[in-house]
Amino acid sequence: MKHLGSESGPAGRPGTVAIVGGGIVGLCTALEAQRQGFEVTLIDREAPGKGASFGNAGYLATELVEPLSSAKTLRSALSMWLNPHGPLALPLGYLHRILPWLARFVAAARPAQVERSRQGLVALNRAAVPAWQRCLDDIGASEQLCRSGYLLVWESAHRLEDARRHADYLQRWNVPTELVRGARLAELEPALAGTVSHALYFPEACQVREPFRLCQLLFAAFQARGGSYLQQPVGALQPASDGVVLQTDTGNLNFDRAIVCTGAWSKQLLQTAGINVPLEAERGYHLSFDAGVNSLQRPIGSAERRFVMSPLDSGLRAVGFTELGGLKLKPVRQRFATLRRHSQALLPELADPAMDVREWIGHRPTLPDSLPVIDFHPQYERLLFAFGNQHLGLTQAAISAELVVSLMKGMQPPIDPEPYSVARF
Numbered sequence: 001m002k003h004l005g006s007e008s009g010p011a012g013r014p015g016t017v018a019i020v021g022g023g024i025v026g027l028c029t030a031l032e033a034q035r036q037g038f039e040v041t042l043i044d045r046e047a048p049g050k051g052a053s054f055g056n057a058g059y060l061a062t063e064l065v066e067p068l069s070s071a072k073t074l075r076s077a078l079s080m081w082l083n084p085h086g087p088l089a090l091p092l093g094y095l096h097r098i099l100p101w102l103a104r105f106v107a108a109a110r111p112a113q114v115e116r117s118r119q120g121l122v123a124l125n126r127a128a129v130p131a132w133q134r135c136l137d138d139i140g141a142s143e144q145l146c147r148s149g150y151l152l153v154w155e156s157a158h159r160l161e162d163a164r165r166h167a168d169y170l171q172r173w174n175v176p177t178e179l180v181r182g183a184r185l186a187e188l189e190p191a192l193a194g195t196v197s198h199a200l201y202f203p204e205a206c207q208v209r210e211p212f213r214l215c216q217l218l219f220a221a222f223q224a225r226g227g228s229y230l231q232q233p234v235g236a237l238q239p240a241s242d243g244v245v246l247q248t249d250t251g252n253l254n255f256d257r258a259i260v261c262t263g264a265w266s267k268q269l270l271q272t273a274g275i276n277v278p279l280e281a282e283r284g285y286h287l288s289f290d291a292g293v294n295s296l297q298r299p300i301g302s303a304e305r306r307f308v309m310s311p312l313d314s315g316l317r318a319v320g321f322t323e324l325g326g327l328k329l330k331p332v333r334q335r336f337a338t339l340r341r342h343s344q345a346l347l348p349e350l351a352d353p354a355m356d357v358r359e360w361i362g363h364r365p366t367l368p369d370s371l372p373v374i375d376f377h378p379q380y381e382r383l384l385f386a387f388g389n390q391h392l393g394l395t396q397a398a399i400s401a402e403l404v405v406s407l408m409k410g411m412q413p414p415i416d417p418e419p420y421s422v423a424r425f
């Protein structure tokens with residue numbers, strides 16, 4: 001394994017490091033670098049936590065260890081795409097631009113690659129909640145993480161076998177579930193008793209109370225510990241053997257090291273350092289219903305409608321869609337209408353026209369094999385990367401931060417970094 005050690009800062013200190021990107025991954029990374037003695041500057045073109053990390057469902061989905069690309073996904077992709085209310089969308093105007101990525105996505109469905117991706121996801125997800133606990137205990141914010149449990153629900157009674165099969169599959173990964181119906185379901189989630197036939201209950205699942213508030217707390221702790229923050233876009237990266245120069249509108253900034261955590265925007269920035277990664281922005285949508293309607297006790301996912309609803313401090317949030325539309329297209333209005341329809345089907349009280357509902361679109365950073373990049377630049381060890389956590393960026397943020405900072409400091413990594421190499425493409 002490559003490593004740097006701490007010799008490069010003045011007088012044996014770890015030295016300065018810039019964390020580019022203040023989403024959940026960058027914020028966790030900035031704090032972890034501080035814990036390891038680095039002098040840290042966080043740089044974001046916006047206020048921290050305003051990217052994808054602002055509007056996610058707040059669910060730590062550690063049970064999701066199947067890569068997005070698999071023979072099963074490919075078999076159902078066309079019918080999902082053709083269904084205007086389906087979970088998968090690809091605006092026609094974007095099709096020509098995404099073909100090279102799609103070709104890699106299809107190639108990633110080979111059984112050997114699926115197994116590699118699965119193992120990479122299992123390693124990150126198993127370590128995810130303990131890493132979050134360490135991070136939040138350290139900043140005195142452990143109440144932000146709750147063992148809420150999770151319900152995967154089915155409305156159609158004839159789909160009972162689907163739930164049983166899924167429970168058997170999850171048992172292979174030691175994910176405990178309970179098949180619930182009738183009185184037990186009504187006891188766990190009274191608001192769904194009238195609309196849901198049966199569900200799988202995940203008693204050990206966790207959520208965070210409010211994704212954006214979490215970002216704000218991490219940022220406040222970072223600043224209280226002496227971290228610097230610059231609000232400006234980084235235009236280009238110039239790595240060298242003895243440091244990294246960041247080009248900005250107001251001039252060049254010099255650091256001993258830098259870590260790129262710019263989520264779905266990382267592809268463009270890496271190109272300036274001579275690296276091409278097949279990163280795509282997977283657009284997802286949310287509706288946040290007025291805080292007064294927090295009728296759910298825990299996050300729930302609909303197996304049939306393929307969307308998630310979470311009770312958060314800011315209200316009840318419905319999230320969904322995998323839309324491959326890049327970083328620039330406007331939101332497709334119909335997605336909000338579909339999310340509204342799905343939400344109201346499960347919770348009819350959400351149909352109240354007087355209710356305040358906020359709409360949002362965000363960009364998940366997704367690589368064809370569903371694994372993030374957590375690695376050094378192949379030629380310049382002072383430039384590192386942590387991005388590409390797709391649908392699981394909140395779940396994996398704290399462990400990704402521990403992993404990338406351990407690489408930077410030359411410490412024993414908490415998990416094997418090999419699956420997340422930038423050179424794998």
Ligand SMILES: Cc1cc2nc3c(=O)[nH]c(=O)nc-3n(C[C@H](O)[C@H](O)[C@H](O)COP(=O)(O)OP(=O)(O)OC[C@H]3O[C@@H](n4cnc5c(N)ncnc54)[C@H](O)[C@@H]3O)c2cc1C
Pocket residue numbers: 020021022023024025026043044045046047048049050051052053054055056057058059060061232233234235261262263264265266269283284285286319320361362363364365387388389390391392393394395396
């Ligand atoms: C609808 C939806 C629901 C989701 N639900 C969940 C969930 O329940 N659980 C889960 O684990 N994950 C979920 N996710 C995924 C998760 O939100 C993302 O994977 C995660 O937020 C990515 O974090 P990040 O820090 O890598 O990127 P971001 O949060 O997008 O942060 C990247 C930051 O980099 C900054 N930046 C970019 N380029 C530059 C530049 N050149 N210079 C300076 N700054 C720059 C941006 O301003 C931004 O602040 C969901 C995503 C969506 C869209």
